[in-house]
Amino acid sequence: xxxxxxxxxxxxxxxxxxxxxxxxxxxxxxxxxxxxxxxxxxxxxxxxxxxxxxxxxxxxxxxxxxxxxxxxxxxxxxxxxxxxxxxxxxxxxxxxxxxxxxxxxxxxxxxxxxxxxxxxxxxxxxxxxxxxxxxxxxxxxxxxxxxxxxxxxxxxxxxxxxxxxxxxxxxxxxxxxxxxxxxxxxxxxxxxxxxxxxxxxxxxxxxxxxxxxxxxxxxxxxxxxxxxxxxxxxxxxxxxxxxxxxxxxxxxxxxxxxxxxxxxxxxxxxxxxxxxxxxxxxxxxxxxxxxxxxxxxxxxxxxxxxxxxxxxxxxxxxxxxxxxxxxxxxx
Amino acid sequence: xxxxxxxxxxxxxxxxxxxxxxxxxxxxxxxxxxxxxxxxxxxxxxxxxxxxxxxxxxxxxxxxxxxxxxxxxxxxxxxxxxxxxxxxxxxxxxxxxxxxxxxxxxxxxxxxxxxxxxxxxxxxxxxxxxxxxxxxxxxxxxxxxxxxxxxxxxxxxxxxxxxxxxxxxxxxxxxxxxxxxxxxxxxxxxxxxxxxxxxxxxxxxxxxxxxxxxxxxxxxxxxxxxxxxxxxxxxxxxxxxxxxxxxxxxxxxxxxxxxxxxxxxxxxxxxxxxxxxxxxxxxxxxxxxxxxxxxxxxxxxxxxxxxxxxxxxxxxxxxxxxxxxxxxxxxxxxxxxxxxxxxxxxxxxxxxxxxxxxxxxxxxxxxxxxxxxxxxxxxxxxx
Numbered sequence: 001x002x003x004x005x006x007x008x009x010x011x012x013x014x015x016x017x018x019x020x021x022x023x024x025x026x027x028x029x030x031x032x033x034x035x036x037x038x039x040x041x042x043x044x045x046x047x048x049x050x051x052x053x054x055x056x057x058x059x060x061x062x063x064x065x066x067x068x069x070x071x072x073x074x075x076x077x078x079x080x081x082x083x084x085x086x087x088x089x090x091x092x093x094x095x096x097x098x099x100x101x102x103x104x105x106x107x108x109x110x111x112x113x114x115x116x117x118x119x120x121x122x123x124x125x126x127x128x129x130x131x132x133x134x135x136x137x138x139x140x141x142x143x144x145x146x147x148x149x150x151x152x153x154x155x156x157x158x159x160x161x162x163x164x165x166x167x168x169x170x171x172x173x174x175x176x177x178x179x180x181x182x183x184x185x186x187x188x189x190x191x192x193x194x195x196x197x198x199x200x201x202x203x204x205x206x207x208x209x210x211x212x213x214x215x216x217x218x219x220x221x222x223x224x225x226x227x228x229x230x231x232x233x234x235x236x237x238x239x240x241x242x243x244x245x246x247x248x249x250x251x252x253x254x255x256x257x258x259x260x261x262x263x264x265x266x267x268x269x270x271x272x273x274x275x276x277x278x279x280x281x282x283x284x285x286x287x288x289x290x291x292x293x294x295x296x297x298x299x300x301x302x303x304x305x306x307x308x309x310x311x312x313x314x315x316x317x318x319x320x321x322x323x324x325x326x327x328x329x330x331x
Numbered sequence: 332x333x334x335x336x337x338x339x340x341x342x343x344x345x346x347x348x349x350x351x352x353x354x355x356x357x358x359x360x361x362x363x364x365x366x367x368x369x370x371x372x373x374x375x376x377x378x379x380x381x382x383x384x385x386x387x388x389x390x391x392x393x394x395x396x397x398x399x400x401x402x403x404x405x406x407x408x409x410x411x412x413x414x415x416x417x418x419x420x421x422x423x424x425x426x427x428x429x430x431x432x433x434x435x436x437x438x439x440x441x442x443x444x445x446x447x448x449x450x451x452x453x454x455x456x457x458x459x460x461x462x463x464x465x466x467x468x469x470x471x472x473x474x475x476x477x478x479x480x481x482x483x484x485x486x487x488x489x490x491x492x493x494x495x496x497x498x499x500x501x502x503x504x505x506x507x508x509x510x511x512x513x514x515x516x517x518x519x520x521x522x523x524x525x526x527x528x529x530x531x532x533x534x535x536x537x538x539x540x541x542x543x544x545x546x547x548x549x550x551x552x553x554x555x556x557x558x559x560x561x562x563x564x565x566x567x568x569x570x571x572x573x574x575x576x577x578x579x580x581x582x583x584x585x586x587x588x589x590x591x592x593x594x595x596x597x598x599x600x601x602x603x604x605x606x607x608x609x610x611x612x613x614x615x616x617x618x619x620x621x622x623x624x625x626x627x628x629x630x631x632x633x634x635x636x637x638x639x640x641x642x643x644x645x646x647x648x649x650x651x652x653x654x655x656x657x658x659x660x661x662x663x664x665x666x667x668x669x670x671x672x673x674x675x676x677x678x679x680x681x682x683x684x685x686x687x688x689x690x691x692x693x694x695x696x697x698x699x700x701x702x703x704x705x706x707x708x709x710x711x712x713x714x
Contacts, residue, residue, distance in 0.1 A: 218484070218548065248531055276469065278460050301469070
């Protein structure tokens with residue numbers, strides 16, 4: 001009889017990744033609905049001491065596979081280890097972060113143990129009657145929300161994008177057990193040789209690829225004000241874009257221009273700062289998921305398309321917003 | 332009814348024609364190629380009084396009738412569409428509203444310098460969101476003590492940055508009319524150099540490339556209270572009436588372009604030989620030219636009639652709309668055919684007709700698109 005909600009707690013260089021902690025929080029909720037327990041699976045080398053952190057964030061149990069083979073993520077050893085854990089424990093549900101590692105690992109595991117996997121879920125809940133996991137994900141470029149169930153096979157598996165679920169407050173008084181799980185590896189399991197790992201500093205991406213855009217218009221007043229927008233974009237891990245007016249004034253390069261004669265963007269969040277919102281600009285961004293407009297003129301057309309509008313001076317609002325985002329991130 | 336021009340008009344035309352041939356034509360290709368505003372030509376035109384033709388003598392103008400002014404724009408446009416529109420925008424869109432709606436103080440203050448060409452004029456109505464729907468203005472003017480404070484922007488403004496005096500249309504409030512909220516629109520005179528008034532983008536255009544087309548930007552631009560032109564709330568009417576006159580100017584520009592292209596084509600087909608004959612000896616060429624010339628003549632009569640209407644009638648919207656609509660469409664058709672009759676050479680920038688074709692297209696668009704002209708005409712028919 002399958003039991004418990006398992007979370008693959010991803011670590012990189014021995015550091016727990018946020019998405020794993022977020023998923024432990026979500027798993028807590030799902031497990032409570034089922035009257036079951038939450039277990040985190042931690043794979044790595046010399047990472048045992050991180051188990052307590054997962055317990056503090058809501059796990060009842062942490063299964064640690066500590067082996068030098070698992071020092072760096074390589075598909076085969078990780079798949080082998082996780083498959084072994086799942087075969088031994090028979091969980092009801094397994095959740096993964098939809099990071100590059102999670103997206104690589106989860107389909108391998110699902111094929112190996114022959115069960116279903118839903119990728120990039122945005123909502124997970126337990127159906128009251130059937131007790132099945134209802135996995136909801138956007139399909140067709142976000143135009144359809146598909147809710148998928150895995151009726152006949154166990155575990156029910158899903159990957160979830162980072163930032164979708166909310167982590168629980170870390171509570172050091174929580175207790176749980178840490179179990180060391182042995183997996184027998186052979187040299188043949190290391191079928192990929194990692195030559196080197198390269199970390200590049202964050203460098204700007206094409207604005208059409210950015211998930212968050214902080215965009216400045218003529219209302220920002222001068223070229224140096226883009227620093228203020230860049231600070232906000234940096235804390236939000238977004239990019240800076242602009243209206244044609246700023247490009248024409250030579251405040252920013254033309255590859256940042258959004259609009260009919262610039263680029264068409266569809267970020268998840270578009271912050272329009274000091275942009276009046278003429279159709280020539282709106283045509284390039286009106287399909288953004290969520291539009292926030294900051295403008296001192298309450299009649300500005302941008303407010304007709306904004307999901308959230310702030311009438312006021314962006315010189316005051318933007319720095320405050322940067323501080324507020326920083327504060328949230330620090331938690 | 333007399334279709335012959337008076338002696339005075341004939342003399343004026345000769346003057347314009349000579350100036351165009353000697354001063355404007357030699358520069359036309361270069362002005363187009365470099366997209367340079369022909370500053371020196373404008374100074375020469377000022378010396379010759381071309382920038383104050385219909386302005387009364389008491390305000391330093393030439394005191395001529397609208398027809399004289401029309402012929403000036405027409406002759407200039409025969410050789411250079413850019414130069415034609417500079418005069419048209421200055422005269423029809425800036426001088427005319429000041430002359431029609433200005434107070435005595437405003438007329439005394441602005442008209443002499445505009446008429447002498449010491450200062451150049453422009454007109455700011457269009458905005459990114461308010462083109463044909465000119466009511467959709469976003470630029471605001473708020474009275475603060477003794478000053479109006481302007482905020483907003485205008486786009487595609489002819490003579491932008493080069494001009495010293497701008498007629499600017501802005502929203503001064505909201506009025507209730509039969510339960511509907513409407514914008515109250517007013518007109519203002521704004522001087523270049525006023526703090527808070529700057530220029531944005533210079534547009535890169537298909538044609539009339541030497542004409543300086545700019546964005547105007549107003550950021551807390553404060554102008555004296557007395558720079559309100561006409562009555563507060565009458566700005567929309569002022570703008571529309573100004574455009575009625577402007578349309579006659581553009582109709583003249585279109586007419587000039589068509590005439591210039593036709594003349595160049597007649598010259599060309601007499602010289603160019605194929606199959607042992609000049610191409611003018613082929614009946615296709617002859618019939619094409621016949622059609623072109625007939626349409627040009629029809630356009631000319633409409634344009635001149637509109638000019639006469641402006642001289643003698645209070646309302647001349649329909650005459651102006653018909654003249655502009657027809658002349659612009661004729662200009663487009665005639666210049667296109669002129670390129671065709673030049674063959675491959677017509678597509679080369681060394682020949683003038685390709686420039687005329689590029690210049691012609693805008694005449695169907697600015698100062699009210701052809702669609703707007705049809706709205707004006709049919710609206711009047713179905714009153």
